Structure formats: structure tokens, C-alpha cells
């Protein structure tokens with residue numbers, strides 16, 4: 001069954017920054033935008049596996065640190081001319097602070 | 107039919123509205139008993155802010171007075187808290203006795219959240235929720251006395267503005283980097299901060315409170331960075347929690363709030379609930395508009411009609427501080443499926459941002475001019491489709507929308523002659539058109555020279571170009587200009603110049619005052635702006651780590667597999683047995699897979715795990731080694747040869763000079779990386795003549811070379827000048843570096859900068875003008891005072907950016 005896990009509080013993630021976590025062996029990056037929206041996405045660039053958590057966050061996107069592909073955090077899709085999509089995970093911020101992420105069944 | 111007994115717990119704004127609807131729809135259905143913990147009936151809580159500021163009296167904000175309750179036969183139990191509900195017997199227990207009910211409504215609102223800091227219970231520490239809090243604040247007001255407000259949200263800022271109007275010296279502490287971050291984006295937050303600061307309110311963002319102190323009452327507050335702020339009044343406005351205690355104890359279903367269905371019914375069919383205490387489909391509310399909807403639905407439900415249902419809708423916020431125009435509504439987060447329309451008028455301090463999704467408006471932030479707020483909000487709520495023709499002018503609001511759709515050209519054509527185009531210089535459309543016609547102007551520079559329009563901040567450049575195009579038709583060819591990125595029409599030169607001339611000191615300030623077209627920039631412009639701000643305001647600007655590329659953010663070089671490489675400084679390429687031993691120990695201890703001598707005379711440890719970085723640095727620090735900045739747009743290496751110390755041809759102490767240069771320049775941020783070398787004689791073993799700055803020692807002194815390259819382009823240096831003493835060589839090199847720091851465009855190496863501005867111009871400023879050289883040198887040394895802290899030591903101690911080096915562990 002899918003389940004929601006209370007991962008952290010919003011303030012654990014820097015504004016326009018990220019944190020990494022791991023579920024079932026998959027590395028996941030949590031991002032927080034300048035408007036405090038939180039997104040969870042697999043921490044593997046669709047290009048050559050770069051760690052997206054290390055990229056620069058701007059509007060609702062992150063620029064991969066290795067070769068500057070840009071991915072939308074909400075959909076996981078590459079922007080612009082590049083093609084590719086990364087697994088995203090639903091996130092809910094409860095009580096205005098607790099970040100819950102929905103993970104798939106094991 | 108005998109009247110049913112209706113008991114209501116809480117006489118707040120939701121309950122007040124409920125009663126009004128109920129007496130309208132079913133005037134004779136109920137015998138009402140109304141409990142309220144506050145010793146009064148319903149008043150307009152949201153107007154407490156004008157009461158605090160002295161703009162209104164309490165009497166003016168009462169909505170239901172004694173006469174109203176008498177007239178409607180309501181039994182008032184004010185000043186009495188309900189302590190329990192017995193659902194089986196259907197009895198409510200107040201502090202002064204029980205009341206039976208047929209139907210019960212819980213409208214207990216919410217409680218202000220109090221941060222449990224040491225000292226939070228001292229007298230003089232207040233929340234801001236009800237009329238009593240407001241009275242206590244007014245009592246505590248003494249002109250000139252100090253107040254601290256914790257929380258830079260809606261409530262906190264209204265409290266701060268009110269206290270300030272009463273003459274208090276007010277400081278607002280806000281944890282986040284920008285004010286009201288839940289309702290505003292950083293651009294609007296910046297404008298708000300500027301406005302409030304202008305009113306004498308001190309705003310401290312990123313401020314984390316540690317403890318409140320005082321003997322018998324509050325005397326001040328300390329922050330976790332050690333700052334001590336004396337205060338005789340502290341107001342906590344950091345958020346609210348639904349007040350669910352009574353409901354929870356009675357065994358009703360409660361989540362964050364009391365769970366209700368679309369008819370406001372709780373898990374017990376005889377009990378209803380509404381207001382800030384409820385949770386509906388996962389949402390809790392903190393503004394009155396949705397609560398008024400709930401009141402309507404709840405009244406209908408109580409009166410037995412089932413045809414009304416509450417639906418969740420977006421809310422809009424306005425800050426009630428006289429003179430501050432600010433409006434935000436809906437959802438204004440970014441997304442791939444969304445686009446934004448941004449309008450900025452720096453001269454009038456206006457910022458507007460609309461967010462659209464699938465051609466529908468879903469969010470709006472307005473600052474400085476909010477008259478269209480309600481119009482936008484209406485479109486958001488109705489999810490009205492925005493037709494492509496209407497899109498271009500949507501941001502100009504209602505008055506523009508009725509007319510024919512306009513393209514930018516038609517829009518300038520439609521402007522009246524007296525419309526102001528250039529806010530800085532007060533130039534109207536008529537004046538510009540007049541100047542074009544009279545003087546036969548055909549380009550932007552002509553208009554600038556004749557009218558001064560677009561010559562100051564430059565943000566009206568687009569408008570002036572449209573006017574030229576409108577007047578001249580095809581005869582006007584808009585200049586192709588290289589802009590910083592797609593977020594702005596300005597080039598690097600304009601941005602650098604305006605940051606200084608307009609004293610812009612933060613990224614949101616630059617974006618607002620220079621009319622950025624996006625709300626928070628992109629991966630291209632943010633690192634550039636961060637650098638320009640550091641270079642322009644070395645003693646003031648607070649570095650924005652999130653606007654730096656990962657290498658500079660974590661002070662190591664990212665590798666293709668996500669590990670990092672670590673390059674310690676080796677001053678002038680020298681090392682010692684102790685340092686080598688420490689490197690060897692670190693390599694063993696952390697299982698570092700590769701060690702390499704670099705092309706720049708340093709040792710590189712490759713493949714370090716990110717989590718290990720702080721510990722690796724701690725060990726290197728312990729052996730006296732610091733960051734080599736191998737990752738930065740900053741001073742990299744200073745290569746040297748052995749020089750007069752050992753070499754039979756050496757003319758000067760090239761190693762010593764290299765070390766002095768590196769010790770003087772390390773830690774400085776530059777437009778691009780900077781590499782130096784010092785050779786002891788013209789044989790040039792240190793390859794000084796292909797470096798950004800190269801010194802070649804000769805018998806009679808030092809040749810200073812610059813603008814070499816040996817990467818993507820190979821280019822021998824140009825000779826800048828020759829000096830006779832080591833001290834002169836140091837001054838000359840530092841002045842050159844500082845000139846580059848002040849003039850270079852981001853990502854422009856020294857050789858490209860030199861090609862752009864010209865070698866002669868550079869020589870004129872540094873070699874020929876001794877006074878200017880000395881001033882550049884002084885500015886460089888000044889900026890180095892704050893730059894020379896080892897970034898590794900700060901992080902190895904866990905003081906800075908600890909979140910970078912640890913993963914979040916899931917509690918599964």
C-alpha cells in the first residue's frame with residue numbers, strides 16, 4: 001500500500017534549497033521554493049544521473065549541477081529543448097509546517 | 107412546535123454571523139444560549155489593529171451589543187468558559203453551571219501559538235488575539251520605550267505598525283528571509299520591508315529567538331546569534347492553532363481542527379462546528395471570508411435545509427496598515443503548468459504578479475497599487491478563462507480590460523500625451539514624441555541625450571523603444587543587446603552600474619528596482635547578481651548561498667558521480683612533511699579513492715563523500731590547511747618557481763612573492779576564476795605569461811603581466827607595467843584585481859575583460875594614475891577584511907550549513 005511519511009518540518013529545508021533523504025534504497029531530494037512550496041523528486045538527473053539536490057532552485061525548477069538541464073519540480077519534466085522525466089512524489093505540508101511525502105508500496 | 111434548545115460555544119466572528127443568518131431564516135426555531143470565554147459578545151476582531159494604532163475605538167468595532175442580544179432573546183453567558191460537553195445527556199457544562207441542548211454549535215476559534223522560549227511567561231510578553239491583549243499592549247505603550255514583535259506575518263506587522271504609531275521603538279523579528287512569506291513573494295516582501303523600515307520599524311529577518319529575560323517582568327530578548335535586544339514589551343505573533351480542546355475531550359473526531367462535513371456537521375449529528383476551530387477536507391482557515399460562508403451554510407443546516415454546502419475556496423489577504431497597499435490572493439507558487447505575468451514600476455514602487463494555469467488566473471500578488479485586487483480575485487474564484495487577446499493587458503487591470511485588446515505598440519499609441527514614460531526624469535510621452543520629430547532622433551541614445559528619458563534607471567527603455575518604433579515605423583531598428591539572461595532587458599554593464607548608483611543591496615532589491623521580468627530569477631542571473639552585490643557592498647551584503655553554484659555553496663568540487671574533490675591551499679605551491687602526512691592520514695581515514703597533483707601545483711583528493719566533507723576539513727584544518735578555493739570564481743592558485751632561494755638563475759624571491767600574493771588575495775570573489783604565477787627569471791618556469799596575472803622577476807625588478815589564457819583559448823599575456831620593489835608589485839597586482847572585480851562581467855575572465863575595455867584604459871587607471879591605484883588597493887584590502895574566513899573551518903565546526911552534509915532519516 002502507498003503511504004504518507006512525515007519526513008521533516010518545512011524549516012529543515014532551506015528556502016530555495018534542498019535536502020536529501022532515502023526511501024527503500026532510492027535517493028530522494030526535497031526542494032523548497034521561495035514561496036515555501038515543497039516538492040519531492042528522485043535525486044537522479046534524467047541526463048547522466050546528476051544529483052539534482054545540489055542544483056540551483058529558481059521558480060519551481062532546479063538546474064542540474066552537472067550539465068545544467070532544468071527540471072520542473074512539480075511534474076519532473078525537463079524544460080526547454082531537453083527531454084526526460086523524473087519520478088516525483090506527492091507532498092503535503094500539514095499544520096503549515098510538517099512535510100509529508102507519499103511513497104509507493106515496497 | 108416548542109422551540110429547540112441551541113447552545114453556542116464561542117461568540118466570535120463566525121458565531122456572530124451564524125446568529126444573524128439564523129434569526130433571518132428561522133427566527134422562532136431556537137432558544138439560544140451563547141457562551142463566550144471573553145467577557146463580551148461579538149466584535150470585529152480584525153479591526154483590533156486600527157484600535158491598537160489609535161485609529162479606531164473599541165466601541166466602533168462592536169458588531170453585536172447588549173441590545174441586539176436582548177432583542178433576539180439570546181441568553182448570554184459571557185466571561186464563562188465551557189469546560190465539558192456530555193454528549194450522552196446532551197448537556198454543556200460552563201464554569202457557572204450546566205445547560206441542556208438539542209443542538210450544539212462549537213465556534214471556539216483558535217489559540218495563538220506561544221513559542222515555549224525560556225521567559226515566555228514573564229509579564230509583558232503578550233499574544234495578539236483579543237481585545238484584552240490589545241488593551242494590555244496599549245497600556246504598555248510608552249513613547250520611546252522598546253517593543254519587540256516576534257513574527258513578521260500579517261498579525262505581527264499590524265501589531266508593529268500600531269505600536270510604532272503609538273511612539274514605541276519597534277523591532278520585528280522574523281525567522282524567514284522575507285516578510286509575510288506565506289502571502290507574498292520575495293519581491294513584494296522586499297518592498298514591504300523597505301516601506302516599514304522607512305517608518306522607523308527595525309526589521310530583522312532570519313532572526314531566531316533564543317530566550318526572553320527579565321526579573322519580575324520582561325526586560326529583553328536574546329537571539330541565538332548572541333544579539334541582545336532590550337524590550338519592555340514582547341508580542342508573539344507566530345501563528346494560531348485551532349482551539350479543539352472542548353471538542354476533543356467530548357470525543358468528537360478531531361484532526362488539526364474539528365472535522366466537519368460540507369454542512370458543518372461534526373461526527374456527532376447533533377453537534378455542528380464552524381470558524382477557525384474546524385478542519386474541512388484537510389483545510390483550516392485563518393481569515394474571515396470562508397468563515398462567513400460557513401456561517402451561512404451552518405444556519406441553513408440548523409434550520410433544516412439541506413441544499414447548501416460549503417466548498418473550499420481560495421482566500422485573499424490585505425495588510426491593514428494605513429498607507430501600505432498590499433494584496434495577495436490564491437495560489438502564486440510557480441509550476442511548469444503555470445506562467446506568470448510580472449509588472450514592476452520601480453519609480454512608483456509598484457509590483458504586480460499574476461499566476462496563470464491553463465489560461466486561468468489562479469493567483470495574484472499586488473504591491474503599491476491594489477485597486478484591481480478584487481477584480482483579479484473574482485477571476486480566480488470563478489476560474490474564468492483568460493482569452494489570448496486579453497492576456498497582454500490583463501495585468502493593467504479592469505480599466506484597461508474593457509477596451510480593445512492591445513499589443514505593446516498599440517498600448518503606447520493609446521497612451522495620452524501627458525502619460526509619464528520615464529519616472530526618474532519625469533518625461534512624458536508627448537515630450538519624447540516631440541523630441542523625435544523636432545530633432546530627427548532615430549535611436550535610443552538620441553532620446554536619452556535630448557530628453558534624459560531612460561538615462562537613469564533604464565527600466566523604461568522598452569517603452570521608449572516602443573515609442574520610437576511607433577513614430578518611425580520600420581526606420582527604427584531596435585538595437586540588439588546582450589542581456590544578462592531572459593529575466594531582464596538590461597545588460598551586465600547596466601546592472602553593475604545601477605546596483606551602485608541606486609544603492610541596491612539585496613537580490614530582491616535589484617529585481618524590483620531594475621524591473622526583473624521573473625519573480626525570483628534563474629540559475630544564470632542569480633549567481634551574477636550575488637557576485638555584483640558582494641563586490642559592490644563588501645561590508646554589508648549578506649551572501650546568498652542559494653544563489654551560488656553547488657561548488658561554491660559547499661566549498662568543494664562536485665564530480666560526475668556526486669562525490670566531491672578537496673583541494674587544500676598550498677601557499678605558492680609550497681608544502682611541508684607535516685602537511686603531506688596529514689593529507690596521507692585523511693586519505694586513509696576516509697578511504698578517499700584518488701589523490702592527484704593538479705596542473706596548478708596543488709594536491710587534489712578526489713571522490714570524497716559529501717557527508718564526510720566536514721570531518722575531512724576538520725582534519726586538514728588541524729594540520730593548518732585551509733580551503734584552496736579550487737571550486738570558486740575566486741582566487742585559485744598562485745604558481746611559483748623556486749626562484750632566488752635555490753635556483754642558480756633566480757633574480758628575486760619568486761616563491762616568497764607568490765606566497766605574499768596568495769596570502770593577500772585568497773578568499774576574494776571575482777567575476778571568474780583568477781590564476782596567478784610568479785617566475786624568478788625570464789625562463790619563466792612558473793608559466794607566468796599565460797596566467798590571468800603573471801609576474802616575471804628580472805634583475806631590475808618585476809614585470810607585471812596580465813590577460814593571459816591557457817584553456818579554451820591560448821593567449822600570451824600583455825605587459826601591464828614594470829615596477830622596482832616587491833611592495834609596488836603587490837600594490838599593482840591588487841589594484842589590477844580590484845579593477846577587474848569592479849568592472850568585469852560575471853563569467854568574464856581577465857583576458858576578455860581587457861579585450862572589452864582596452865589595455866590602454868586599464869593602464870591609464872592603474873599605472874598612470876597613482877592616486878586611483880592607491881584607492882583601488884585600499885578598496886581591495888577593505889573588502890578582504892570580511893572575505894578571509896576559511897569556509898572549511900566554519901563548516902567543519904558544524905556552525906554553518908549543517909543541513910548540506912546530512913541526509914534526512916525517515917522514521918519508518
Ligand code: SRM
Nearest residue numbers: 663671703704705706707708736742743815816817818819
Ligand atoms: C584539477 C585540475 C586538473 C588537474 O588535475 O591538474 C583542473 C580541473 C578542473 N578544471 Fe581546469 N583544472 C586544473 C588546471 C587548469 C589549468 C592549468 C593551470 O591552472 O595552470 C587550466 C588552463 C589555465 C586557465 O585557467 O586558463 C585550466 C583550464 C580550465 C578551464 C578553461 C578556462 C578558460 O577560461 O578557458 C575550465 C572551464 C571553466 O573554468 O569554465 C576548467 C575547469 C575545471 C574544472 C573545475 C571542471 C569542472 O567544472 O568540474 C575541473 C575541476 C576538477 C575538480 O573537481 O577538482 N579548467 N585548468 C587543475 C587544477 C589546478 C589547481 O590546482 O587549481
Ligand SMILES: Cc1cc2nc3c(=O)[nH]c(=O)nc-3n(C[C@H](O)[C@H](O)[C@H](O)COP(=O)(O)OP(=O)(O)OC[C@H]3O[C@@H](n4cnc5c(N)ncnc54)[C@H](O)[C@@H]3O)c2cc1C
Nearest residue numbers: 116118119120142143144151152188214215381382393394
Ligand atoms: C489582530 C487580528 C487581525 C486580523 N485581521 C484579519 C483580516 O484582516 N482579515 C481576515 O480575514 N481575518 C483577520 N483576522 C482573523 C479573524 O479575526 C479570524 O479569522 C476570526 O475572528 C475567526 O473567527 P472565529 O469565530 O472562528 O473565532 P474567534 O473570533 O476567535 O472567536 C472564538 C471565540 O470563542 C471563545 N471561546 C474559545 N473557547 C471557548 C470555550 N471553551 N468556552 C467559551 N468560549 C470560548 C473565544 O473567547 C473567542 O471569543 C485577524 C485576527 C486578529 C487577531
Ligand code: SF4
Nearest residue numbers: 753755786787789791
Ligand atoms: S626559470 Fe629562473 S627562476 Fe625559474 S627555475 Fe628556472 S632559473 Fe629558476
Ligand code: FES
Nearest residue numbers: 045048050064067
Ligand atoms: S546529469 Fe544532469 S544535466 Fe547532465
